[in-house]
Amino acid sequence: MSLIVQKFGGTSVKSIARIKNVARVVERAAARNPVVAVVSAMGDTTDYLFKLAWQVGGKPNRRELDALLATGEQIATALVAMALSDRGLQAVSMTGNQLGIITESVHTSARIVDIKTERIRRYLDDGYIVVAAGFQGTTPEGDTTTLGRGGSDTTAVALAAALEASICDIYTDVSGVYTADPNVVHTARVLKEISYEEMLEMARVGASVLHPRAVELARKHRLPLRVRNTFDPDHEGTVLKGADQMEIQRPVSGVTLDRNQARLAILKVPDRPGVAGEVFGALAERRISVDMIIQAFHEDRSVNDITFVVKREDLAPAKESLTAVAARLCAEGVLADEDVAKVSIVGAALMDQPGVAASMFSALGRAGINIKMISTSEIRISCAVSDSEAERAVRIVHDLFHLGETDS
Amino acid sequence: MSLIVQKFGGTSVKSIARIKNVARVVERAAARNPVVAVVSAMGDTTDYLFKLAWQVGGKPNRRELDALLATGEQIATALVAMALSDRGLQAVSMTGNQLGIITESVHTSARIVDIKTERIRRYLDDGYIVVAAGFQGTTPEGDTTTLGRGGSDTTAVALAAALEASICDIYTDVSGVYTADPNVVHTARVLKEISYEEMLEMARVGASVLHPRAVELARKHRLPLRVRNTFDPDHEGTVLKGADQMEIQRPVSGVTLDRNQARLAILKVPDRPGVAGEVFGALAERRISVDMIIQAFHEDRSVNDITFVVKREDLAPAKESLTAVAARLCAEGVLADEDVAKVSIVGAALMDQPGVAASMFSALGRAGINIKMISTSEIRISCAVSDSEAERAVRIVHDLFHLGETDS
Numbered sequence: 001m002s003l004i005v006q007k008f009g010g011t012s013v014k015s016i017a018r019i020k021n022v023a024r025v026v027e028r029a030a031a032r033n034p035v036v037a038v039v040s041a042m043g044d045t046t047d048y049l050f051k052l053a054w055q056v057g058g059k060p061n062r063r064e065l066d067a068l069l070a071t072g073e074q075i076a077t078a079l080v081a082m083a084l085s086d087r088g089l090q091a092v093s094m095t096g097n098q099l100g101i102i103t104e105s106v107h108t109s110a111r112i113v114d115i116k117t118e119r120i121r122r123y124l125d126d127g128y129i130v131v132a133a134g135f136q137g138t139t140p141e142g143d144t145t146t147l148g149r150g151g152s153d154t155t156a157v158a159l160a161a162a163l164e165a166s167i168c169d170i171y172t173d174v175s176g177v178y179t180a181d182p183n184v185v186h187t188a189r190v191l192k193e194i195s196y197e198e199m200l201e202m203a204r205v206g207a208s209v210l211h212p213r214a215v216e217l218a219r220k221h222r223l224p225l226r227v228r229n230t231f232d233p234d235h236e237g238t239v240l241k242g243a244d245q246m247e248i249q250r251p252v253s254g255v256t257l258d259r260n261q262a263r264l265a266i267l268k269v270p271d272r273p274g275v276a277g278e279v280f281g282a283l284a285e286r287r288i289s290v291d292m293i294i295q296a297f298h299e300d301r302s303v304n305d306i307t308f309v310v311k312r313e314d315l316a317p318a319k320e321s322l323t324a325v326a327a328r329l330c331a332e333g334v335l336a337d338e339d340v341a342k343v344s345i346v347g348a349a350l351m352d353q354p355g356v357a358a359s360m361f362s363a364l365g366r367a368g369i370n371i372k373m374i375s376t377s378e379i380r381i382s383c384a385v386s387d388s389e390a391e392r393a394v395r396i397v398h399d400l401f402h403l404g405e406t407d408s
Numbered sequence: 409m410s411l412i413v414q415k416f417g418g419t420s421v422k423s424i425a426r427i428k429n430v431a432r433v434v435e436r437a438a439a440r441n442p443v444v445a446v447v448s449a450m451g452d453t454t455d456y457l458f459k460l461a462w463q464v465g466g467k468p469n470r471r472e473l474d475a476l477l478a479t480g481e482q483i484a485t486a487l488v489a490m491a492l493s494d495r496g497l498q499a500v501s502m503t504g505n506q507l508g509i510i511t512e513s514v515h516t517s518a519r520i521v522d523i524k525t526e527r528i529r530r531y532l533d534d535g536y537i538v539v540a541a542g543f544q545g546t547t548p549e550g551d552t553t554t555l556g557r558g559g560s561d562t563t564a565v566a567l568a569a570a571l572e573a574s575i576c577d578i579y580t581d582v583s584g585v586y587t588a589d590p591n592v593v594h595t596a597r598v599l600k601e602i603s604y605e606e607m608l609e610m611a612r613v614g615a616s617v618l619h620p621r622a623v624e625l626a627r628k629h630r631l632p633l634r635v636r637n638t639f640d641p642d643h644e645g646t647v648l649k650g651a652d653q654m655e656i657q658r659p660v661s662g663v664t665l666d667r668n669q670a671r672l673a674i675l676k677v678p679d680r681p682g683v684a685g686e687v688f689g690a691l692a693e694r695r696i697s698v699d700m701i702i703q704a705f706h707e708d709r710s711v712n713d714i715t716f717v718v719k720r721e722d723l724a725p726a727k728e729s730l731t732a733v734a735a736r737l738c739a740e741g742v743l744a745d746e747d748v749a750k751v752s753i754v755g756a757a758l759m760d761q762p763g764v765a766a767s768m769f770s771a772l773g774r775a776g777i778n779i780k781m782i783s784t785s786e787i788r789i790s791c792a793v794s795d796s797e798a799e800r801a802v803r804i805v806h807d808l809f810h811l812g813e814t815d816s
Binding site: 016019020049052053055056057058060061063064065067068070071074075077078079081082083085086091092093095097098119142143144 | 489503
């Protein structure tokens with residue numbers, strides 16, 4: 001019987017009642033397969049521990065911060081193992097150290113370098129359900145480390161790969177990956193499957209159901225990853241797999257909306273080498289990420305307009321940097337536009353279907369929605385539109401590609 | 409420079425402000441000596457974790473209970489190490505596993521079987537202050553265990569013995585071992601020194617400043633143990649040492665009061681072999697501890713009265729047992745007396761001074777206090793008196809032996 005790895009996030013184990021619910025979900029899987037259940041810290045535990053650390057004073061020592069934060073997952077795993085014992089099952093909680101998750105000797109964002117699975121395998125062979133602490137590992141010297149953002153998802157995928165699990169189920173509070181945000185599009189539905197690459201693009205443009213680091217790791221190991229709902233465990237959820245393994249071919253998988261956007265332009269910059277480097281170098285220095293860069297020629301070809309999109313909270317510092325650069329380069333000026341949202345379609349086979357982009361642009365045009373900017377990747381087409389028209393744009397595109405209809 | 413082990417209990421690390429205070433106390437010691445600081449869980453953390461475990465349902469799995477409870481000390485040690493770092497000191501927190509504290513494979517009350525000190529010594533050699541998690545250890549297989557009641561005191565003494573520390577300082581919220589409870593006797597003062605044996609007797613009769621298990625361990629290793637006040641670190645506290653190492657000889661070290669007492673008597677039991685075994689066997693079956701047993705002959709020598717003292721909360725079940733035994737043995741009846749408190753004097757050289765007992769009895773008699781029962785050990789004389797007269801009795805005895813006067 002093939003092993004299943006299940007991962008339960010902080011909201012799934014927020015209270016004792018929810019921990020008991022998790023035990024029921026694990027029990028069901030364990031009736032048919034050996035199970036490793038990876039668990040995050042309960043609800044706001046990590047935030048609470050963080051706050052304690054900062055109250056001690058100054059920037060916390062990073063080794064000690066890891067030792068502190070790791071207790072959150074240890075509490076949750078022990079309670080889940082108790083809940084399983086209480087249901088008459090053999091279960092054992094394991095810390096990062098006990099799991100043999102060896103990481104770099106870097107604190108607060110260590111990468112996994114090896115997993116020594118002997119001890120886990122021994123417990124599984126003896127019929128135990130292993131309840132594994134997410135987010136943590138150990139240095140070769142035995143110091144506790146944590147894996148940083150998306151850590152528990154990463155733990156689950158890494159354990160599934162090391163133990164050659166048949167699938168890794170990521171349990172969360174939604175039923176899977178939706179074709180669009182159901183709060184915006186009432187006909188949005190859960191996809192049966194999606195490719196790793198599409199998921200990564202969707203994460204980049206606003207959908208946050210899985211951490212990209214875990215998706216990348218699953219892709220590397222070609223490990224099927226499934227998003228499921230802890231509170232609706234009968235729902236089949238969405239399976240992530242390789243594009244070549246997909247059973248269903250479709251031009252567009254989903255529509256995403258990112259409202260946290262703003263547009264900046266530097267006008268009539270001299271057209272000479274090094275200009276773009278100077279503009280974006282100034283922004284990089286302030287650690288401001290930039291997207292959708294467009295360089296437009298003017299008629300006399302001696303000056304350009306450079307336009308791009310930043311996160312809305314970065315607008316003020318970005319504008320300040322850009323104004324300084326504009327003065328230095330003798331540009332005409334800087335324009336800022338906060339009324340921007342990004343509507344994107346994502347699809348594994350998008351570039352093989354040249355008509356898709358054109359029909360998206362036409363549909364938005366017919367609806368009187370002005371497209372401010374366009375950018376594309378292999379599997380994504382994004383349009384920047386006015387924020388006030390963004391939700392309508394999402395609905396139009398969702399309808400256009402019949403995403404509300406089942407695809408099997 | 410000789411190593412010092414310091415231990416800080418739950419009240420000493422109850423809040424971030426108190427953790428910062430602990431860091432100051434450790435810093436002072438670390439300026440002169442290498443230091444290992446053993447830390448308990450913050451305030452009520454252990455109770456909170458216990459409650460979570462019981463909410464999961466039924467009796468918690470003991471392995472998981474240990475995994476859960478151990479996080480309390482891990483949180484506190486990480487925060488203390490951060491507070492020391494924040495003061496510019498090199499400090500490192502260590503779990504029971506990292507400390508190399510190997511215990512039996514018994515959960516919730518494991519005994520230490522070995523301490524592998526290599527890792528601690530390496531940190532000490534590198535100039536680190538080691539902040540050690542109290543109350544916990546690890547099985548040889550790497551499972552977390554806890555040491556049960558008095559666990560953190562035991563950790564401190566065991567580490568001090570293994571590392572050949574010059575002294576083990578137990579920091580608590582009182583300034584040392586008092587000659588009597590200062591709430592009862594206003595002239596009570598802190599003893600400069602006391603023998604391990606006296607301390608154990610005092611713990612047995614009501615003084616709870618140190619756990620007997622830690623005192624026994626210190627005695628076994630002839631390790632000086634000092635009780636000090638976290639909130640008054642300038643106070644020298646009380647040093648525990650061997651009776652033969654004491655600098656000061658005195659007949660009486662302290663007076664204790666245990667009000668949680670009750671007296672039971674079974675009257676006119678036939679005087680034949682096996683009777684006492686039957687009486688106390690019935691109580692032992694119910695796990696009721698008995699103290700101050702007196703067997704009194706009647707004139708005709710064919711029957712006895714057997715009188716003894718139990719804890720007050722055990723009175724009802726003890727009386728029930730005894731009534732059944734009385735019927736079986738055809739005894740005359742059973743008497744219960746709740747108006748009992750035990751006043752004891754403790755002194756290492758008590759038995760070498762035959763006049764001491766007599767002068768205690770006389771002083772109480774002169775004050776009109778009736779002595780209900782007497783029991784003695786090598787270093788203790790206890791009198792059961794009426795509860796309403798007990799505090800007055802303590803003051804009379806404290807005065808009688810001039811315990812309020814300095815002894816150097």
